[in-house]
Amino acid sequence: MSKIILTGAHFTTAVATIQELKKYPEVELVYVGRRTTMEGDQTKSVESQILPSLGVKFIPIITGRLQRSFTPYTIPSLLKIPIGFIQAFKILLQEKPDVVVSFGGYVALPLVICAWVLSIPILIHEQTLVTGLANKISSLFADKIAVSFRQNLKTEGKYILTGNPIREVFKSNHKNIGEEYKNFFNFAKRAHLPIVVVTGGNQGSHFINQLIEERLSSLLKFCCIIHQTGDSKYQDFERLEKFSTPWFLVKKFINEEIGVVFKSADLVITRAGANTLLELAYLGKPALTIPIPYLYQDEQTKNAEFFQKLGLCQIIWQKEASGEVLEETIKKSLKNLASLTKSAQVAKEVVIPDSEKRLALEIILLGRS
Numbered sequence: 001m002s003k004i005i006l007t008g009a010h011f012t013t014a015v016a017t018i019q020e021l022k023k024y025p026e027v028e029l030v031y032v033g034r035r036t037t038m039e040g041d042q043t044k045s046v047e048s049q050i051l052p053s054l055g056v057k058f059i060p061i062i063t064g065r066l067q068r069s070f071t072p073y074t075i076p077s078l079l080k081i082p083i084g085f086i087q088a089f090k091i092l093l094q095e096k097p098d099v100v101v102s103f104g105g106y107v108a109l110p111l112v113i114c115a116w117v118l119s120i121p122i123l124i125h126e127q128t129l130v131t132g133l134a135n136k137i138s139s140l141f142a143d144k145i146a147v148s149f150r151q152n153l154k155t156e157g158k159y160i161l162t163g164n165p166i167r168e169v170f171k172s173n174h175k176n177i178g179e180e181y182k183n184f185f186n187f188a189k190r191a192h193l194p195i196v197v198v199t200g201g202n203q204g205s206h207f208i209n210q211l212i213e214e215r216l217s218s219l220l221k222f223c224c225i226i227h228q229t230g231d232s233k234y235q236d237f238e239r240l241e242k243f244s245t246p247w248f249l250v251k252k253f254i255n256e257e258i259g260v261v262f263k264s265a266d267l268v269i270t271r272a273g274a275n276t277l278l279e280l281a282y283l284g285k286p287a288l289t290i291p292i293p294y295l296y297q298d299e300q301t302k303n304a305e306f307f308q309k310l311g312l313c314q315i316i317w318q319k320e321a322s323g324e325v326l327e328e329t330i331k332k333s334l335k336n337l338a339s340l341t342k343s344a345q346v347a348k349e350v351v352i353p354d355s356e357k358r359l360a361l362e363i364i365l366l367g368r369s
Helices: 011-021 046-054 074-095 109-117 133-138 179-191 206-219 236-241 258-264 274-283 296-310 323-335 337-350 355-368
Strands: 002-007 027-033 036-038 041-044 057-060 099-102 122-126 144-147 159-161 195-199 224-228 248-251 267-270 287-289 313-315
Touching: 002 011, 002 074, 002 109, 002 355, 011 027, 011 046, 011 274, 011 355, 027 046, 027 074, 046 057, 074 109, 099 109, 099 355, 109 122, 109 133, 122 133, 122 355, 144 355, 179 224, 179 248, 179 258, 195 206, 195 258, 206 224, 206 236, 206 267, 206 323, 236 248, 258 274, 267 274, 267 323, 274 287, 274 296, 274 337, 287 296, 287 323, 296 313, 296 337, 323 337
Parallel strands: 002 027, 002 099, 027 057, 099 122, 122 144, 144 159, 195 224, 195 267, 224 248, 267 287, 287 313
Antiparallel strands: 036 041
């Protein structure tokens, strides 16, 4: 039996890897992550809700991060850093893993450093085109660094190209969906209306949610919308759910049905996280992206520009975004849907289709070394 501890911020990538690792009967999986969504928000994290249903033991950890600007959470966050290291040591000593796998983010850093101190093999996965601060630090301690893009592959021996794991729901004909989804798709088909999917990733996007809410009545005159709001202190889901109709389906989080939802979409409105854009590239689905402008090294802008050049997406800059701009861009996109879809198909060239198999095998081999 081989025990693997997984941790980190890129949860959908972790899920795809977990699904592949569970195919190996000799593997035991443990996930260490956040109990809540973010600092100052007591909403339960997606991982704490989803992992038990996947049969994976979830262990919460309290840790802090270095912030680039001073906020009311800066000092409390700094005080949590030593707590995170103490908890990480305790978890590793209790669980005795054969390997630790990090998917980036400040939550993973204490586990990585403590694993290095305890001589536990470490693999980190870099999902994005821009290496985050936590992964930059973690790479100093890692035995293997798996990257998603050829551009990030270095000649140094510990770098390996695996690609970004794609969840099983995008590769299988998943037809066991709930009645609300069936009713939505049936209505869209009967009404001959295009389907627009709105998502801000696992945590949702308050900014995008507000834009949609502002123009909702107008948007629903020419398209059907499935909207994943996320779950946060802003109560976006609770407000938008009140406007639910047969052609406007609102969900906090779309789990198993996400494969059917993305496959059925004519257009996807999203932030510019690498995982979402790679999944859309795998499916060849056109997107409108609104990159988050304040992340480390402006990583979402770089993601969006990279995939725009490939033909997958169009960009609306947040400083220029408004409900009216978004509505007009959606209208134009739906009028040119055939051309946009053809362009989006080209983006498949950057996707490594068996990436989850490659990454899972590297993890298992490292744990046995």
